[in-house]
Amino acid sequence: MWPHSFEFRLRIALGAGGDLSLTSRIRNTNTDGRPFSYTFAFHTYFSVSDISEVRVEGLETMDYLDNMKGKERFTEQGDAIVFESEVDKVYLAAPSKVAIIDHDMRRTFVVTKEGLPDAVVWNPWDKKAKAMQDFGDSEYKHMLCVEPAAVEKPITLKPGEEWKGRLGLSAVPSSYCSGQLDPLKVLHG
Numbered sequence: 059m060w061p062h063s064f065e066f067r068l069r070i071a072l073g074a075g076g077d078l079s080l081t082s083r084i085r086n087t088n089t090d091g092r093p094f095s096y097t098f099a100f101h102t103y104f105s106v107s108d109i110s111e112v113r114v115e116g117l118e119t120m121d122y123l124d125n126m127k128g129k130e131r132f133t134e135q136g137d138a139i140v141f142e143s144e145v146d147k148v149y150l151a152a153p154s155k156v157a158i159i160d161h162d163m164r165r166t167f168v169v170t171k172e173g174l175p176d177a178v179v180w181n182p183w184d185k186k187a188k189a190m191q192d193f194g195d196s197e198y199k200h201m202l203c204v205e206p207a208a209v210e211k212p213i214t215l216k217p218g219e220e221w222k223g224r225l226g227l228s229a230v231p232s233s234y235c236s237g238q239l240d241p242l243k244v245l246h247g
């Protein structure tokens with residue numbers, strides 16, 4: 059058991075237009091005066107038409123830790139992130155808005171975050187999917203995990219202190235067709 063006392067509160071708000079907001083609050087309620095540290099991530103799995111056709115915008119040129127290479131640090135190059143094999147990356151100091159663009163579904167998920175500096179991007183691909191008990195063998199083709207997170211630098215709370223992290227999620231209809239969708243509007247609009 060974790061040797062600390064804490065209070066965890068989750069506020070779920072669903073807006074009239076379907077926008078979802080999840081706010082987590084963690085308070086250190088230790089009475090022995092001890093601080094504690096933790097990392098945090100909203101493990102949000104997005105349903106996508108075909109992982110090979112999806113791209114993520116907002117993380118280009120970001121530094122990341124590659125969990126598949128012993129957490130070595132790299133810098134993302136070039137264009138939007140696309141997927142052709144297993145990925146498990148922690149983007150550091152990621153922007154507060156990231157877009158998951160699903161051309162076939164004509165839908166863009168816009169993920170916003172507050173109090174969560176990092177963003178994890180994960181897809182197990184075929185081999186790991188087969189090895190996971192709670193994951194269908196082919197489910198990796200239709201999912202992408204983008205997680206607002208605080209991973210690189212653990213959060214430390216003294217007794218009485220409270221931390222707050224928020225995830226915002228909206229699905230925007232998009233009829234993207236070579237250049238129709240302006241990433242600046244998705245990311246900054």
Ligand SMILES: O=P(O)(O)OC[C@H]1O[C@@H](O)[C@H](O)[C@@H](O)[C@@H]1O
Pocket residue numbers: 099101125146147178180205
């Ligand atoms: O199955 P869960 O708890 O959603 O976690 C899935 C993945 O979550 C990511 O945060 C991790 O970086 C991966 O290593 C992990 O496998």
